[in-house]
Amino acid sequence: MTTDEILEKTKSFLAQFINVNVADDEELFASGLVNSLFAMQLVLFIEKEFSIKVENEDLDYDNFRTLNAIVGFIEKKI
């Protein structure tokens, strides 16, 4: 899967939860754009869509803080 495909899939997932257009490097959690349920929804999305497992050792905000970070994390795990 290409980086662009991962980016598009992740963008359309985020669009379900965030009403504004999010820049690729915009902070998702610190900006309060998402609620407390979003963290687990994001984990489930990554696991189901890309058939990877988000593990204990992956819990690092640098893996999830922006759209770019999420895409980079997924690429690393695939």
Next chain:
Amino acid sequence: MEIELTPQQVQEQDIFRAFVSEEIAPYADQYDQDECTPDEVIKKLAEIGYLGAIIPKEHGGQGMDAITFGLLCEEIGRGSASLLSLLTVHGMVCQAILKWGSASQKASWLPKLATGEAIGAFGLTEPNIGSDAKNVESTALYSNNSYVLTGEKKWISFGQLANLFLIIAQCDGKPSAFLVERNTPGFSTAPITGLLGFRSAMLAKVHLNKCQVPEENLVGKVGFGFSHVAGAALDHGRYCVGWGCLGLAQACLNACLSYTSERKQFGSFLKGHQLIQQMIAEMITNIKAARLLCYHAGYLKDKGDPSLIMETSIAKYFASRMVSKVADDAVQIHGANGCSSDYPVQRYLRDAKIMEIIEGSTQMQQIIIAKSGYHSFALEKRKARQKEKT
């Protein structure tokens, strides 16, 4: 689209139903009055494997699929909502370790939780913190390869007898989750009695007085204790409660079907009176509606679909509101008898109210569900605008 249990799930359901009818339901009123669940009952649950229901077989559990586990929660909820809360909080600890525990935490704790050698309890709520859960006041200080936990937890179901607690505390101002064993120096519990409902759920206050736990007891990472660890646990908790509400409502309905078939007023059985029929019809319909929401949540859970979080919240919200109304009507149908300890419907009503408060109150679910509705609406509008442009 098919909404039908598999033959295996039907078989399991029959086994759960028989177990609850023989071992739990006949004694639940007594346990409620005693404000205690005897050890033998928990031993029976452990022996039959229900404490390890969601734990995979490789860790010594039953590895039940989500629907089968839901059916178990439904039946236990039919017999005793208090006992359902053991399955709930114990399962929440199992779920947190399963999803975010380290390899050594899984190896060390899951087999013990599966057999009941360890009983888990969930320590999030505090005297000053309920719905605002990510702002817990308990603290964890890192020092010499260990964490020192200080604070108080309140309303901890089965806190009187659990021996493994998942405690959420702030570490450097970031919510974090820790496994704390009962025998940790500085750890103590005090029973909470005289509650409205869940009277045999053995609730306790938990006091953490500089409890030192090894750094290996951190679940997940610092800062992920609420969003991810408690998040996974609470989703599981809402799932159990939603299904448990179905069972409790079914118990109310069964009691009413029986009572109205036996009691006569104005020369005819109560079931012949149309205003009684109206209440019975409402019960049947709303229980069926809640069951469909629970099935849907279970289906999504087995698929690992991200929408399961919201759909579980909706199922819990609807089912807990539904059972409050059903239990209220059940007492109404029973009249003065329904207010007496001779009939279980008074316990059902008291327990039903608790269902609307635990694992996210009705109002917290309403906020989340409404916001989600506005998001979906805005998304649809945006999609329509984009379609018009192209």
